[in-house]
Every structure is written in structure tokens, then in C-alpha cells.
Amino acid sequence: MNWNALLPDITLSLGILIVFVLDLFSTKRHYRTLTYISAFVPVFAFFSLFFVEYPAKSFFDLYKVSSLTLLGKAVLYVLTSLVLFSMHEYYEKKVSVYTELSYLPLLSTLGLSLLISSANLVLLFLSLELASIGMYLMVSLLKDEYTSKEAGFKYLLIGAVGTSTLALGSTFYYASTGSLFFREYRDENTLFTLAMFLIISALALKASAVPYHFWTPDAYEGAPTPITGYLSSVPKVALYFLLVDLLSYFYHVKQWLILVAIISLLSMFYANIVAYAQRSVKRLLAYSTIAHAGYFFLGISVADPQLQRALLFYVILYAFASLGSFTIMSALEKKEGFSHHILDYRGLFKEHPVLSSLFALFLFAFIGIPPMALFVGKLGLFIGLVNSFLLPLALAFVIASIVSAGYYLRVIVSMFLEEGEKRYPPTRVSGGEALTILLCSLIILILGIFPHLLYDLIEL
């Protein structure tokens, strides 16, 4: 047994247990201390990554370590830590303090961290469930908010469908290949195609791609905003690292390209058009996530190292931009009566020049304007797609991103160019929130100008 390979996950688990035990002996008064303690757990896990030797396998080959999985874990830990640093004040202001919230994100992150490393469908299933159950809970933990409960319930139901789809897909996979390990399997048969279809459907559901997206807008809108930030960043990163890994086992199936192309085209166009009908900025960003899922699926349409590197770069930066923007929204939501309706954002620039400027920065990054780093991801996807002779898909991507510019601009317009009466008292940004927002925007800007700092780390 290679324990060294498991080091980061063990660190994380130990941390979770410590926080869990502390939680038993503490009351709501200690909530803030608990979150700070748990925010440091991923930091330790992050540093433990440097002591892991790779490539390696462990746990009867169920668990694998490569430079890619380590990078994925590093990103997950950084994101989780940022979420934990920034979330406590939101709950205190909302008078909805549950001490469990200090370790639930860690639990989900543990699941996702195992997910990246899984080399076997059983581990994949278990880790995905571990992550999902934590997320169902987090979505519904907001006191006296009906929408939060509804969101959690909806997420649970649809998520359960996804889980069972994955289980069914695994069954077919076993039936056709005789093993639950991922491995090269070149035979073309219906059973294998079906397994591929079901597994991809389940993962697309978790990645909120159309037509499996129905939980996304409701869960995003109903969930407490820091948790929405978590949902839109951490699991997405893990899922695409997993998908890039799975790609090498599935891409040779004839229907792969068609399936992925359909999912991504539907996601891009459906979400970008429906987003125009939204009045709530939170919901609008949920549709933006769906649209991005469409862009990201383009990155796994064929196996091409250029394309997958660009995809992972794009996903990582997207996660930071998304976390940053949701953190700004949760800082704003601490105002009494602030509801994320687009009208609430009017004239925000006058009240909060820094917050709104950074929010605009993230929105421009979503549109894909340089020098924000998401642009480099977009360019990388273009290059990869053209390189694989998928010019039609690249053109569709171009058109979709043009379509998307309008709704992001509407938020920017209402923040900067429209006058709003001052309805709410100004909000104070807590230290953790400031840290998260600043770090996310710095990462977006610095990696936009020097993308190779991250790009060279993605080794395929």
C-alpha cells in the first residue's frame, strides 16, 4: 500500500475529523473560529501535495496520482480555502449559523479530490456521492428560507437521477469490458456505447450541461450565495479534470464527438439565449455557468493535448472568476433586503466603486476580453478546435460568445451607467471576503498577462 500517494486526502480527512470533533464541543459562538480552523485544513492539504511522489498508484490501483491530478487537487484546495475564509460573515448576518457548515465544504472537497484520482468506477461513484451529499446539505442550510429548501430538494432529486444513471452506466461498462477499471477498450459494441452515454450523461448532469441542467438555475438561486460560489467553482474543476482523464478511454467511440458536440451546442445556445430573460443576477450567472459548461464540453470533443490543456486552463480560471463574482454578490447580499434583482444593482458604482469595478472585471472576463485570463483559455480552445479540423464548432463558439456579451453588459450597465436611489445601507466587506475577491481578481489579471505560469503546469 502506497500511503504517500494518499497524503493530501489523508491530511484533508484528518482535518475534517478534527473540525468535526471540535464542532461537537462548541456552540454557535465559536462558529467563526471553527470556519477559520477549517479554512486552514485545505492549506495544509495543499502543502502536503509537495511531498507526494508521482506518478503512482495506490489502494489496489483504484487510486492514481499524476501531475495532472495533483494540479487539480491544488486548485480544489485553494478554492475551498477561499470559500471557507469568505463565508462566515454572510451566515452571521443572515442569522443562520450552523456549525456544521464549517466542515461540510471540506467533506465535499474530499469527495472531489478523490474523484480526480479515481481510476475505477466504484471509487468514482463513491467519491461523487460523497461530494454531492455534502452539496445537497449546504444548499439547503439557510434558516427560514423556503427557496433554499426547495433548491436543496430539487438538487437532491435530480442529483439522485444522475447518481443512478452513473450506477447504471457502470453496470453496462462492467458488462461490456468485464472490469470496473478504466482501461483501453477498443471493441465497438452497443453495450459499451450505452455505458459511455450513461456515464457522460451523469457527469454532464453534475457539470450542469443542457439537457441535464434543470437543477442549476434553482439550486444556484436558492442556495446561500457563498455556497453558490462553491458550487460554481470547486466541483466544476474536479469534473473537467475527471472528464479529461476519461476522454482517453472513450474518445474512440464513434458517437463520442456527436454526443459531446450536441451537449455543448445545446448548452451554449440555450443558456446564452435564456439568460436574457432573467431578472435576477444570481440566476443569470447560473445560466452563464451552463453556457460555460457548453464551452468546456467543446474541449473534450476530441483527444488532442492542445485542446485539453486549453480546456483545463480555461476551467481553472473560470472557477476563480466565478468564485470571485459570487463572493462579491454575497458581500452585497449582507445588505438588508438586497435580493440580487437587476434593479438592486443600479448605481452600485457610486456606492461601492471597488466592489463594482471588480465585479465588472469578472464579468468582462466571462465575456472573454483580454487581458483577463479567461481570454487565453478561449484562444486556446479556438486553436485546439481549428487544429482538430472542427472549424464549425469553433464558429459556433464564436457566435455563442458574441450572444453572451449582451447579458453580462446589462449588469455592467446597471452598475455603472444607471442611477439608482440609495435604498440599502452600505455593506462592510469582511477580511475573508476581501482576501477572496482580491486573490481571485489578481489571479485573473496576472495569469492573463503571464498565462504560462499556469499553462506550463498542465502536463498531459
Next chain:
Amino acid sequence: MENLLNLAIFLPLVGAIAVALVRREMFSKILSLGISTLVFLIVAYLFLNFNWQAQGFQYITKLNWIPSLGISYHVGVDGMAISLLLMTALVFLVAIIWSWRVEDRPNLYFSLFLLLETACLGVFSALDFFLFYLFWEGMLIPMYFIIGLWGHDRKVYAANKFFIYTFFGSVFLLLGLASIVVYGYVMTGKLSFDYMFHLGFSYPFWLQTAAFLLFGLGFAVKIPMWPVHTWLPDAHVEAPTAGSVVLAAVLLKMGTFGFVRYSLPLFPDASKYFIPLIFFLSLVAIIYTAMMAIAQTHIKRLIAYSSISHMGVVTLGTFAMDLNALNGAIYMMIAHGLSSAALFMSAGFIYDRIHSYHMDDLGGLARYLPKLAVLFMISGLAGIGFPGLAGFVAEFLVFLGTYKNFPVWAFIAGVGVVLSAAYFLYMYKRVMFEEETLSEYRIEKWKHLKDLETHHMLSFFLIIALAFIMGLYPYPFVKVIEHTSKYVLGG
């Protein structure tokens, strides 16, 4: 010398950050004036030291930037670029002098202008596709906020329209860039965004056609060519005066610059193949938009349409495949930059004093604003190509060159250009003369109108002086420009 070019590009960026951070308004004004003056002096020095006999780019800096993607920081100028840089630096200096009295959030205002200046100077000097695109998109956000925050009544609509149109074009441009970069990668196994690297290729015809169309769409929106021109009148009408000046003088040139710098040398066969299409669109622009201009009663909208019409002349000259015509087209970019800047300043000044752009509210102004009347006339004459001013040299060269290869097209275009005299003189008559429209009320109100102030005079002086120099002694400018035209046409 090389470092001076880099300094000129990034000094405004540093200035923009500094101006945004300080609180004192006077300090920010002086700082931005100082920086734009310094940049102008540096660029003028580079222009004077430019060696037009030597071949190839000059003042080159090349640094490794993103090695794994084959992207480098590579800047340098040729004759066209250095002339456009000179015009850009001058126009920004003038825009900042002109805005001396701006009252609404001056720090942010000047900061955005300096940011815009970095982007514009960068576009003209970048020799790397990635760097070029970075600057190309970099101008989008400052201009968006300049229109959106300091514009007139329908500023939000105009700003959004500007943003979406330009973004529409530039994403296609990005795809075009990606496709030729990938072709280079497939052929040589080396990923490179370098312009020089790609200049050596001869692409297959299918790729040339595809890339020409993708690039062309990006450039056409910016120029703007008919039928993607509709954002321009709105943007101009709603933009603040200095914003209009920069938009007309510098931003529109990025498109035509792109055609000369990228489309012609990289895709020579496709450029020849698409001559009829480009000529058709140019002629429609020249004649149709000139007629649109005649129909306007809003003076800024009229000038905006006249810009589209003049840019039609530029695209005509660019694709005439003749040395003189190409020289003329590049000359026209600079000449039009100067004349449109002066015209928009005049229109902006009228709005400052009378608070209206509509001809019906004006009329008989010459008696009350005599200095403006003179300068407005000179600006207009510069625009319509009056001998002795820069526009004349440009139009003469364009038609001379085009006539040699395409007499029919040149004839029709020449007839179209006559319309420019019609709309300008018509506007001048309605705004400045027509004293019979003066009512008692208006006379009473206008009696105390203040004519041009010192900073206005200074702005006009700088622009018109260069227009006269370029009109009366075009030789050095044509020589510098020919430095580009020769290698573009493969001579």
C-alpha cells in the same frame, strides 16, 4: 531608441493608474497633460529619426513572453505605423487639452483616456498577433465607459451597441488569427504568434479566403464598412466631444491599418480575389453614406456619416493594388484623423455653447462665434479635400492610383466624393449663415456667447497646423508611408 517606443506605449498606462489613484483633480489634469505631451514629443522624435530608405521594421523590441504558446512581446514600426503613431499621439494630446474643463469625475475620465492611448499606440506598433489582439480589445473597455459615462441622452444604448458590434467583429478576428497560427503549427511544428514568422508563409488559397473573411469581418466592423457601419453614427452622437475625436481619428484607423498590415501581405491572393467585393462595399460607403449625410439635421451624425464615406475612399485605395493608391489610402488615414478631429471639436464646441446639435436650433452663428466660424471652415475644407490641406493629397493619390487599374470604379468613386463638398457646405450654411432664422429670442440669448477659449484655440492650432504641413509639403510623409506600401505590394 527602441526603449523610447516602449516608453511611449506604456507611459500612458502608468499615468492612467496614477491618475486614477490621486484625489486632487488639478493634479490629475496636469499629470495627464504632461504625459500626453511627453508621449507626443517622443513619438515626434521617433518620426523624425525614422529612416525611410532602410527596409523592414524599425525600433524593434523582441522579448520572450509566453514561450510555450510561441507568444513574444514584439513591437516595432514601419512607415505607416510611425505616421499613425504621430497622429494618434497628437490627437490624444488634443483630446486632453480640449477636455481641460471637464467637471464630471475628471480623474476617471483622464485615466480612461490614457488607458485608451496605450491601447491605440499598442495596436499600431504590435508585431505579434497575441499582443495586437490584446491591445485591439484593450481599447474596448475604456471607450465603452467613455461613451457610457460621459455621453448624452442615449449613451447606454450607444455604448452597448458599440461594444457588441466591435466585440462581434473582433471575435471573428480572433478565430482568424487562431486559424493561421494553427496552419503555421501544422506546417512547421512550431507554434508562433509572430507576425514576421507568418509573413514568410504562402498560405493555400482556401485558407487565405477563409482567413481573409474572418480578419476582414473584424476590420470591417471597426472601419466601419457598409453594411456593418450602423454603430458609428450612434456612438458618435452620444459620445462626449473628446471621445468622438478619438473614436473618429484613431479607432476607425485600426480597421484600415489592419487591412494594410495584415490582410494584404498575409493573404495576397485572397486580397486580389475579393477586390470586386471590397470595391463594391467601398463605393456603397462613399456614395450611400454621403447621401445619408446630406439628409441629416444633426451635425454630429452628419460628420459621422462623412467619416464612413471617407473611410470608403481609404478601403478603395487600399485594394487598388497600386503604389500611389496605397500611399494615398494611408495618407488619407492620417488626413482624415486630423480633419474629423477638428470637425468633431467644432461640433462639440457648438454643443457646449448652444446645447444643441440640431441645425434647426442653430443658424447665423458666424456673427456670434467668428473664430469658430473660421476654424470650422478650415476643418471642413480639410475634410473635403481642398487643395493645400492634407485631404487633397490623399484623395488625389488614391484616385490617381485607382484610375490606372480600375478606371470605371475610380470614376464612380470620384463622382461620389463630390457629394462630400455638398454635405459639408450645406451644413456650414445652415449652422453658420442663414441669419434670417435668427429670432429675437435667439439674438438675445446668443449676444453674450463666449468664443473659443485658449485651450480650444491650442487644440485647433495643433491639428490644423499638421493638416497644413501635410497639405503643403507632403514629400516626407509620402516617403515615410511608401516604406510600408512598397513591401505590402511586394515591390
